Amino acid sequence: MPSTRSLVPVALALLVLLAGCTMPTGGPSPTDTPTASEPTDGEPTPSQSPTATDAPERASPPGVTESELENATALLTAHADALRETGYRLDVIRGATQTTYVAESDYDAYRVVLGPTATNPAVWANESVAVARETQDNETVYHRPPRLWPNPARMTGSEALRTLFEASEYTVNGTAACGDRTCTVLRAEGSSRFENFSARALVHDSGVIHQFHASYAADGEAREFHLVLADRGNVSVSRPPWVDTALAET
Template sequence: MTEKADYMIQRRSLAAVAVAVLLVVAGCSGTSDQSPDATTTATTVGEINPTTTAQESDASQMALPAGVTANGLENASALVTAHNRSLADRSYRFAFESNSSEYSSRIRAARGLDATLLVANSANTTTRSWTQGSRTSMVQTADGERGYRLVQGEYESALGFDTYADLTRAVLVTYLRVGEYETTDVVTRDGTKLVELTATGINRSAVDQLAGEESNVSVDAFEARVLVDSDGVVHEFEATVTETVDAESRTNEVGYDLSDLGSASVERPDWASSIPQLNATITEDGAVAIEHTGGPAVEDGTRLSMATDSVVDGAQLSKLSAGETAYLYVAETADGQRDVRASVGDRPSSDQVALNLSESDRLVISGTSRNVSILLQPEN
């Protein structure tokens, strides 16, 4: 679990933990665009898993995952660790949603062999992201306005599959810790045997640890059901929690569903064609080469800013179309000052480059073309 995900589960009510996973959507902004939006289908918690059928009640009929015994869940952390390890580098889809009187949020996501796709809805905001390699293309719609983003490299602003998978697991481990679970059944889902765990009570010490000593939160009722395979992969989780927060009663429903394990595939979404696909690398002479591999042109006059550990400056770019390469580099002026320059098609010679950018500890290229914000971390 990432530090960001771990932070989000500290000192919160259970409902707030579930809500927080989707409120991160609001941290990504964009500019207006009126092109039509792709539709998404809402799925209620109760509709998440219609195909599971009960088979046996004897858990001894299957190998039990880490943290689970024939009596119940004994170590939630061990189970979630096994879940994370089993999913590493495997393709799958997952759905998550949280419904309460205050918020309604949902995620639909898939990881294929070489790409990931995500749709996240929260309040009046919808975020879509598609990641392939080191590049993430995003579109966000809020209050009828739309903005696009292209991110190359590792940034928190790239709200893609991995970010939401981590945050969803933070919710999962929290809800597993605060319940007392018994092993109640063995079921079969799509040919896979799963052990069923059912919450029979509340782990008060875990709730107190989560909420803090001076908390104004009390958990009044907790119901949950988990389906997990012998490798520790949680295939389904459903929970309903009723809390009192500042003397006000609140109920929150949480649902998680995993499917297509080992067989999920991801295709490039249609909306990604609205984003220029750029790939930034550093040449052997120390300039940044920005290759345009597809999509709309970067418009003439776009200013690209360069931030390094020693230079913060930028230059205007002439129109950059698919199939072309732009170069951004640091030159030296006649009076010995450093100046960032840009060219399209004309690669600078080693004599023109005054600073080898491959030696920089930090290098970020940013800019905005029409309604697309661009953030690139060049690869050496």
């Protein structure tokens, strides 16, 4: 009689072989395992998640929501702080009068440069002294104003911008290029304070206002205001020739 002990290994081998042959052909195998590009059960996979190459959502400037200017004070504070940190050159035009403000970082040196029709004093300052030149009764007069004069609110345009921002409601109107950057566009039409009011601003997400243009009427007189950021960062303030005379006479 054949030994039953010798049949056990053979029987086990047959069971294993038959089990492999009867596996359903549609079942998962090591090569059928879902990969990162094959989502299962509707759940997102790593390939569906945002990657470093996806364009991030743009942040809104301080004080600006997705739809409107909500807090002009927050925006103007960010604008003034950012310009002070880097230094800048800013042109402010009221009608036919242009004033250019040039400042190094933290106002270590600055200038107020007047256009041909401007009547405000021209100013130059370094870290220790400020001198001003103006015309009074057709005579050139020099004096020494406070070290930081006019104040940053005037030099960054924030003083005038506050009045114009508070005069109307500004809504977000898409984006536009401002130099090599992208800015949020703010638009306003109509005002309870001024007649025929229309304004447009280009604002970077840092809060820096690169451009602002407004036209309106006040007391029956047509007016315009323009602010243009001409340069920011690596700004050097030159010393005008009249400074030596101003220092000697004051």
